[in-house]
Amino acid sequence: TCSARVPVYTLLISLLFANRPMAAALTFTGAYALGIVAALVMAWVFKRTILRGETRPLVIELPNYKIPSLRNAVLLTIDRAMVFIKNAGTTILLIIIALWALSTFPQATIEDLSPQVQTQLAELEAAGETEAADNLLAKESLEYSLAGRIGRTIEPVFAPLGFDWKMSIGVVSSFAAREVIVSTLAVLYGMGDEGGESAGFTESLRASTHRDGSPVFTIAACLSLLVFYVLAMQCLPTQVITKRETGSWKWAGLQFGYMTVLAYVASLATYQTALAFGLG
Numbered sequence: 001t002c003s004a005r006v007p008v009y010t011l012l013i014s015l016l017f018a019n020r021p022m023a024a025a026l027t028f029t030g031a032y033a034l035g036i037v038a039a040l041v042m043a044w045v046f047k048r049t050i051l052r053g054e055t056r057p058l059v060i061e062l063p064n065y066k067i068p069s070l071r072n073a074v075l076l077t078i079d080r081a082m083v084f085i086k087n088a089g090t091t092i093l094l095i096i097i098a099l100w101a102l103s104t105f106p107q108a109t110i111e112d113l114s115p116q117v118q119t120q121l122a123e124l125e126a127a128g129e130t131e132a133a134d135n136l137l138a139k140e141s142l143e144y145s146l147a148g149r150i151g152r153t154i155e156p157v158f159a160p161l162g163f164d165w166k167m168s169i170g171v172v173s174s175f176a177a178r179e180v181i182v183s184t185l186a187v188l189y190g191m192g193d194e195g196g197e198s199a200g201f202t203e204s205l206r207a208s209t210h211r212d213g214s215p216v217f218t219i220a221a222c223l224s225l226l227v228f229y230v231l232a233m234q235c236l237p238t239q240v241i242t243k244r245e246t247g248s249w250k251w252a253g254l255q256f257g258y259m260t261v262l263a264y265v266a267s268l269a270t271y272q273t274a275l276a277f278g279l280g
Contacts, residue, residue, distance in 0.1 A: 001035045004088070004179045005229055011182055012226045014202050015217050027226075034230050038262070087237060091177050099147060099173065099187045108144035113137075147188065161228065161264070162221035162271040162280075164210060171228065178234035220274030227270045232263035 001009075009031050017024040110118060117140050124133035142148050151165030158168040166188045170181035189204050208216045233239070233256045242252040274280065 001032050001230065002235075004177065004235065005031075007179045007182050008229045009226065011202070011205075012222045012229075015206055016219060016222050018202070018206075031226060031230050034227070038231055042258075042262070088177050088179075091236070092180050092183065095173050095176060095180050096183050096187060099169070099184055102147035102150065103142055103145050103187055105145060108137075108141040112144055113140050142188065160271070161267045162218070162224045164216050166208075167216070167221075167225065171225075174229075175232075175234045176236050178229060178232075181229075219279040220271050221280075223274055223279075224267045224271035228263045228267040230263075231259060231266055233259035 009028055013024045013027050016027065110121070113121075117136070121133050121136060124130075124136065143152070147169060148165070151169045154168050154172060155163070155165040158171060163171065166185065169188065170184040173184050174181040185205065186201060189201070189208065205217050206215075210216060239252045239256060242255055243249050246252070
């Protein structure tokens with residue numbers, strides 16, 4: 001588990017165990033343990049299939065032991081922070097801007113909405129419930145936007161995992177950088193600059209519902225999404241490094257393919273098992 005997964009773990013575990021710190025700590029630890037076990041199991045499988053042969057000796061030249069230098073630590077921290085800002089930071093910013101545009105345009109008018117929604121809006125406005133009418137109009141406008149249309153198109157692929165169309169967009173966008181899902185959900189749920197750091201954002205996700213009124217972020221859905229993010233390959237820089245180290249896109253493609261399939265199957269099993277135990 002890399003540091004980019006931590007914001008996703010934190011968000012999902014806070015949805016699951018807001019007031020149960022012990023359960024949250026165990027789940028967080030379990031996510032790390034799942035990643036370790038999966039890596040060892042897949043290494044064992046590959047050793048006996050596509051990577052057969054004698055193991056090459058690993059030789060690592062260790063540096064001289066010295067007293068830690070505060071100056072070196074500060075310089076290294078600044079250097080790594082700048083690398084993140086230049087690489088992952090720019091990618092995340094571009095994705096957020098693109099998602100904002102997709103979720104904003106085209107803008108729906110009253111005439112673009114279904115007769116049923118128009119009737120609901122009229123009833124709410126007649127009853128003086130202006131805020132409820134605005135929320136309904138914002139929700140319908142989002143679904144009318146390009147992001148909504150794309151989400152509805154890809155939703156059937158992820159529906160067996162318990163993901164709605166907004167979560168599906170978040171998953172797809174985070175294949176560039178996995179931490180993008182937090183800001184993606186913030187955009188799609190209309191949190192704007194509050195992002196994933198505010199309690200309001202978590203409460204908004206917890207209160208979100210499907211059209212039939214059932215909650216979106218159930219225990220089963222959160223566990224399914226957590227497992228998917230533990231196992232999936234969602235990091236373009238890693239793919240580039242794999243290609244550079246192996247000299248071929250074949251291995252990078254294999255890495256992306258098997259990890260995506262593994263994540264999907266494990267997430268599917270997690271969601272369906274959780275449903276069987278009544279956690280939906």
